[in-house]
Amino acid sequence: MSETRQINVSKTSVPKLALLALGIIFAAGLFVVGFDQGHIFSLVYGEQAFTDLYIHELTHDMRHAAGFPCH
Amino acid sequence: MKTFLFIIIVLISGAFAGFVHGTVNFAIVEPYLDQAIGIENQNLFATGEEEDTPEFWVEYEGYRTWQKGGQILAGVILGVSVGSLFGIVFALSRNSLPGSNDVKKSLVLAGIMWLTLYFIPFLKYPANPPTVGDTETVVLRAILYLTFIAISGFGAVGFYQLSKKLQNNKKLLALLGYGVFISAVFLAMPENPDEITAPMNLVNEFRIMSVLGVTSFWISVGIILGLLWNRLLTKQETPQSYS
Ligand SMILES: [Zn+2]
Numbered sequence: 001m002s003e004t005r006q007i008n009v010s011k012t013s014v015p016k017l018a019l020l021a022l023g024i025i026f027a028a029g030l031f032v033v034g035f036d037q038g039h040i041f042s043l044v045y046g047e048q049a050f051t052d053l054y055i056h057e058l059t060h061d062m063r064h065a066a067g068f069p070c071h
Numbered sequence: 072m073k074t075f076l077f078i079i080i081v082l083i084s085g086a087f088a089g090f091v092h093g094t095v096n097f098a099i100v101e102p103y104l105d106q107a108i109g110i111e112n113q114n115l116f117a118t119g120e121e122e123d124t125p126e127f128w129v130e131y132e133g134y135r136t137w138q139k140g141g142q143i144l145a146g147v148i149l150g151v152s153v154g155s156l157f158g159i160v161f162a163l164s165r166n167s168l169p170g171s172n173d174v175k176k177s178l179v180l181a182g183i184m185w186l187t188l189y190f191i192p193f194l195k196y197p198a199n200p201p202t203v204g205d206t207e208t209v210v211l212r213a214i215l216y217l218t219f220i221a222i223s224g225f226g227a228v229g230f231y232q233l234s235k236k237l238q239n240n241k242k243l244l245a246l247l248g249y250g251v252f253i254s255a256v257f258l259a260m261p262e263n264p265d266e267i268t269a270p271m272n273l274v275n276e277f278r279i280m281s282v283l284g285v286t287s288f289w290i291s292v293g294i295i296l297g298l299l300w301n302r303l304l305t306k307q308e309t310p311q312s313y314s
Contacts, residue, residue: 014162015074022081022155029152033145035213061138062093062145065100065281067189067198069212 033059034068072162072304080299081158082151088292089150093143096284101139103277107200108135110269114202146288154292157184161296167235173305174297181293187227187253189285192219195257198281202269212263219260226252 032040036059038050056063063070112131115121161168161180170176196216204212227249234245267274 013072015072015077018074018078019159019162021078022159025082026152026155026159029148029155033149033152034217037209057134057138058141059145059148061101061104061142062096062149064104064198064200065096065142065284066092066149067193067196067216067281067285069196069199069204069209069216071201071204071206071209 033062033066076303077158077162080303081155081296084292084296084299085151085154085157086147087150087295088154088288089147090143091146091291092150092284092288093146095287096146096280097139097142099280100277100284101142103200103273103280105135106273107202107269107277110273111202150288150292153288154296157181157292158296160184161300164231165300172297173301174294177297177300178290178293181289183227185286185289187223188220189289190282191223191253191257192216193282193285195219195260196263197278199265199267200269200274200277203265203267203274205265208264212265215261215263219256222256223253226256 032055036055038053038056041049041054060070112121116123121127157180161177164180165173165176168176168179170179196212196219230245230249230252233248234242237244
């Protein structure tokens, strides 16, 4: 009996790598929708991104609707 | 557990639930957003910042079409993001969640996360439509909101750990502890600094629609993750444990 239980526990243990990957996806997605004011595109387009605010405009309605401060 | 399958299931359930959220918002929140932005436009005309010309409206319509389409896409992005957090917590807590099957378990967790990560923070810092809010304070407001969410989330995890150490009949104390803790945080955190000049019924109706939209996400993600987990992960586990 105790052996069966041990096998069960090891089978349901959660892979650390998966948790790490999902953690990164969580943080990145939250930043895109809840926070970005041009930061992400500025990596490619430089200062102009802070004026264009593409991601901000794209996520604007969801940002308001999901309760994130927007403007 | 198969790492790849686990990740895929979590991402798919988040994306679907986010799509539901975006679609619900598109139907019930957009009219209020349009109304609120209408007020903003009137203010722009009144202060002379913009002129009420056909060109203005052409540009405005293009911009709103882009934003409305973005609502759905942003819903999927946010859904994948929050769904990932949901997947992490579900994987770690599944064995101790109440409920006779994965769908019930994941709906229970969705309810807990809806309450601690969304609804309680919402009561302190409710969603606002456009035209409410001073651009100068947006970073401060975002920090306050996310800080409150984080405190509430980590607080819930802390009191949950505590409850595991308590005897059966004392477990409710941990729940009470969270209640006292979050009430104290609620009172201690500063208020949203912006004053509301928009009509209050517009703001309130917008907030109700916003709650319905977010709630549709949590219900969907709970059901979809539970179903997929039950189909694809639990079935695999059971025969192996008998062998
Ligand atoms: Zn806005």
